[in-house]
Amino acid sequence: MQVDEIISRVEQICKKQQVSHLLLYGSYAKGTQTQTSDLDFAVIGCDDVRKVAEEVDLIPTLKKIDILDYDKCKNVYLREDIDKYGKKIY
Template identity: 45%
Template sequence: MQEVILYGSRAKGTAMERSDIDIAVSGVDNFESLVEKVEELPTLFSVDLVNMDTCRNQLLLEDIRQYGREI
């Protein structure tokens, strides 16, 4: 993995009590396997993953770059 970025409301500091966790990644060899592993984790919040290498939503990518926090 080259990058792991927290984005969305948790990165912006606007998260509500039940807000999900948004994570963007790049440089992942098997993104589907990563998604499966994350879905199996026992978490209190849902986790949404975005593969920045294949994402075609330019507005989302700009938001990730502007407000995201590398973790």
């Protein structure tokens, strides 16, 4: 499965779960990804991130997909990185 397809599937899941905003961050957002890079997503305004992550885990891909609850993230440096380099999906 191509990366664009994965992003689209994650977007569909998040919209279904009524996530307010979805951001792509990390190497794919910065354009520094390699063949083995994972996909990092931050969700904002999500009532049940666990449910989103469970559905995302069912996407048939060899790429690792991480879902972060931005609202509960206490790592100031990670939040700053997401704010600076994150790409808004919606």
